[in-house]
Amino acid sequence: MSKKTLVIGASLKPQRYSNIAINRLVNYNHEVVAFGLREGEVAGITIDTNLLPYKNIHTVTLYLNPERQKAFYDYIISLKPERVIFNPGTENTEFQNVLKQHHIFFEEACTLVLLGTNQY
Template sequence: MSKKTLVIGASLNPMRYSHMAIQKLVNYKHETVAFGLRVGEVSGVAIDTELIPYKGIDTVTLYLNPKRQEQYYDYIIGLKPKRVIFNPGTENPEFYKKLEAHGIATEVACTLVLLSTNQY
């Protein structure tokens, strides 16, 4: 079953994990949207540089360090995703509490591993 996913911290650099995550999400047939600092495209997914009020987001997967996440707290909560995945290096207990207070599940995991092991 496809889970519409927003990748925050998307990169055009093929060596970055966010880039690899977009590729893998597309390969696993998950509808994917992306937000990053530079306009571009990865595996047919446009990287948006403006915060768009996407509808029907199941999962937000983060590739931003905790300090950089702060400016996106309200935006992510406003999307009302079912869950937010905190990939390695993005762990943020302060944000976990805010999300959970809004009924949004948090998962400290690697999106690439979750996909590869059919746990996504």
């Protein structure tokens, strides 16, 4: 089952984990949308540089450090995702508490590992 996923912190650089995650999500047939600082395309997915009002987001996967996440709290909550994944290095207790208040599930996990182990 496809889980529409928003990758926040998407990078055009092939060695970045966000880039690898976009490629793998596409390979696993998940619908992907992406937000990053630079416009471009990864695996046929356009990286948006504006925060768009995406619909039916199942998962938001974060590739931003906790300080940079603050600007996205309200935006992510407004999308009403079913879950938010805090990839290694993005763990953020403050934001996790905000998500709890809005009854949004979150987990500290690696998107790549979840995909590779059929736990996504």
